[in-house]
Amino acid sequence: xxxxxxxxxxxxxxxxxxxxxxxxxxxxxxxxxxxxxxxxxxxxxxxxxxxxxxxxxxxxxxxxxxxxxxxxxxxxxxxxxxxxxxxxxxxxxxxxxxxxxxxxxxxxxxxxxxxxxxxxxxxxxxxxxxxxxxxxxxxxxxxxxxxxxxxxxxxxxxxxxx
Amino acid sequence: xxxxxxxxxxxxxxxxxxxxxxxxxxxxxxxxxxxxxxxxxxxxxxxxxxxxxxxxxxxxxxxxxxxxxxxxxxxxxxxxxxxxxxxxxxxxxxxxxxxxxxxxxxxxxxxxxxxxxxxxxxxxxxxxxxxxxxxxxxxxxxxxxxxxxxxxxxxxxxxxxxxxxxxxxxxxxxxxxxxxxxxxxxxxxxxxxxxxxxxxxxxxxxxxxxxxxxxxxxxxxxxxxxxxxxxxxxxxxxxxxxxxxxxxxxxxxxxxxxxxxxxxxxxxxxxxxxxxxxxxxxxxx
Numbered sequence: 001x002x003x004x005x006x007x008x009x010x011x012x013x014x015x016x017x018x019x020x021x022x023x024x025x026x027x028x029x030x031x032x033x034x035x036x037x038x039x040x041x042x043x044x045x046x047x048x049x050x051x052x053x054x055x056x057x058x059x060x061x062x063x064x065x066x067x068x069x070x071x072x073x074x075x076x077x078x079x080x081x082x083x084x085x086x087x088x089x090x091x092x093x094x095x096x097x098x099x100x101x102x103x104x105x106x107x108x109x110x111x112x113x114x115x116x117x118x119x120x121x122x123x124x125x126x127x128x129x130x131x132x133x134x135x136x137x138x139x140x141x142x143x144x145x146x147x148x149x150x151x152x153x154x155x156x157x158x159x160x161x162x
Numbered sequence: 163x164x165x166x167x168x169x170x171x172x173x174x175x176x177x178x179x180x181x182x183x184x185x186x187x188x189x190x191x192x193x194x195x196x197x198x199x200x201x202x203x204x205x206x207x208x209x210x211x212x213x214x215x216x217x218x219x220x221x222x223x224x225x226x227x228x229x230x231x232x233x234x235x236x237x238x239x240x241x242x243x244x245x246x247x248x249x250x251x252x253x254x255x256x257x258x259x260x261x262x263x264x265x266x267x268x269x270x271x272x273x274x275x276x277x278x279x280x281x282x283x284x285x286x287x288x289x290x291x292x293x294x295x296x297x298x299x300x301x302x303x304x305x306x307x308x309x310x311x312x313x314x315x316x317x318x319x320x321x322x323x324x325x326x327x328x329x330x331x332x333x334x335x336x337x338x339x340x341x342x343x344x345x346x347x348x349x350x351x352x353x354x355x356x357x358x359x360x361x362x363x364x365x366x367x368x369x370x371x372x373x374x375x376x377x378x379x380x381x382x383x384x385x386x387x388x389x390x391x392x393x394x395x396x397x398x399x400x401x402x403x404x405x406x407x408x409x410x411x412x413x414x415x416x417x418x419x420x421x422x423x424x425x426x427x428x429x430x431x432x433x434x435x436x437x438x439x440x441x442x443x444x445x446x447x
Contacts, residue, residue: 002167022170022214025201044163045202049268058242058271064201065272068170069194069216112268133353134266 007068011036012080022068027051029067030077038078038107042136049135052108053077059115059134078107081114089159090114090152099148101139108135113149121157125150165204172216176302179217180329184304186213187327193217195238198265198273199281217329225332233257233335237277241270252338253295256364260287260346266354276330279315282322284420285357285381287348289316293386294362294378297335301328316385342366342374343401345444347437348381357381358425359433361413361441365396372396377409379438382417382430391416392438401446410438 004019011034018033025044030036030053042048044063051062054076062077082088090110093099100106109132116123116131123131125146132145171186173179183191191213194200203209217223218238225236226247233250245261247254264270264278264287278288279299292299292312299310301324308328315322324330338344348360359382365375375396380386392412399405419430 005170021167023165023167023204028164045205046198046269049266052268059268060272061198061268063205064198064269066170066197066201066214068172069197069218116267130262130353131267134268 005068007071009034009067009070009075010073011075011077018067020067022066024067025063026053026055026065026067026070026075027062029070030062030075033067036077036079040104040107042104042108047136048105048108049112050105050108052111052135054111054115054118057115057118059112076111076114078110081110088114088152089155090117090149093148093152093155094145097144097148097151099140099144100137105135105137105139109137109145113152117149117153117156121153121160123153163205165201166207166210168211169213170216171213172219174219174221176220176223176329176331179215179220180302180304180327182213182215183327183329186215187325189213191215193280193329195277196240196273197277198269199277199283223331228337231337233337235275235333235335237274237330237332239275241265241273241275241278242267244275245270250337252340252342252344253335256338256344256346257291260291260362263287263346263348263350263357263360269354276333279333280322280324280330282316282318282320282385283356284319284384284386285360286386287357287360287380290360290362290378290380290386292333292335293380294376294388295335295338295364296376296388297333299324299333300331301325302331303328307331313388316387318384321385338364339366339374343445345441345446347440347444349433349437359430359437360386361434361437363396363438363441363445365401365445367401370400371398372401372405373398377413377438379413379417379434382419382434384420389413389416401442406439406442409442410435413438 009016016034040050042050046064053062055073192211194214223236223238226239241264297312344364348357360380375393377392414431414435419427
């Protein structure tokens with residue numbers, strides 16, 4: 001057992017003081033030390049995107065970053081997107097468009113889409129397809145995910161211009 | 163899929179980072195910048211660094227600027243920063259176009275240009291760009307700074323002429339002329355995958371004929387390089403048609419293709435013919 005270090009993570013507007021080994025990824029720290037198990041780990045080497053979270057406004061793979069590196073960052077995980085009583089437009093759209101089946105990849109897709117729409121609210125289809133190609137889904141065939149994100153984008157745009 | 167234990171260092175200055183490297187490089191210490199190649203290798207335990215020296219907290223290494231006819235890309239400039247940049251003229255446009263082929267957006271948000279050079283994957287887009295456009299890599303150690311031309315930098319698969327204790331500070335490119343033309347094309351199995359072959363060409367026209375031709379291939383041999391035979395064939399010709407066909411044939415003939423479980427040498431030659439033709443065609447638009 002190696003020495004642990006004390007780290008303060010800022011996740012979903014809350015501080016978490018945790019004691020971890022430097023080799024622990026941000027994904028593992030979120031799940032095991034912060035109790036935020038909404039972030040899923042699929043491949044653990046940056047290919048599948050299930051672990052995508054938002055760090056300082058940008059979508060990143062939380063399995064490809066060590067938690068000690070995330071100390072000064074503002075992290076948003078899927079728990080910070082919405083909650084059962086108050087779903088984010090993306091979460092509602094995923095339900096309405098059947099954009100998930102087993103749900104394993106869903107937190108990653110939601111966070112990827114949320115960061116993307118935050119940065120580029122009126123993203124065009126080609127660019128959105130390119131972004132969504134970052135993550136893997138083995139159930140849906142991606143079509144419904146694309147439809148859901150487009151629907152959420154339209155709703156979010158209409159809402160913000162109201 | 164968990165990395166081995168290591169000690170973590172987060173120096174606040176280049177001097178500190180270089181002195182940590184001086185202390186730990188011989189004992190398995192390594193630099194981490196974006197970590198998008200290093201962390202997967204650590205997860206597979208193909209890399210087992212005993213110390214990680216994180217340069218992300220060092221102010222000033224994230225500069226991407228044009229100065230005295232050069233584009234300077236600092237050690238922590240991310241692929242996404244290059245994609246979003248607005249400076250650099252024709253070279254900046256070329257880099258933005260190539261950036262879109264580097265992995266996927268979340269990887270581009272974190273991975274760095276200089277880290278890609280130091281990692282030296284044979285199929286990395288930035289290694290191809292650096293080799294083709296004769297970039298210089300500025301490295302530092304406790305012995306002082308050193309500038310390495312790209313022609314001396316890449317030595318083989320994931321092998322460079324950097325010493326173990328050297329930190330890449332920045333990569334420098336001479337700006338391209340405003341009227342320079344360029345074309346880039348790569349083939350990969352899926353969007354964002356490693357390139358199985360990639361070609362980059364840049365040239366100028368003088369009275370309708372090609373001058374200052376630069377042509378490089380990546381993902382084909384153990385490291386990307388310029389192909390002087392192809393450049394010589396392009397020089398003085400009118401772009402298009404016969405000139406481009408001959409160049410693609412020459413490129414396919416002049417290589418020593420890597421083979422792997424998916425790809426025979428012959429198939430890579432065919433890919434080289436295709437990516438060369440298409441990169442050249444793109445230079446026309």
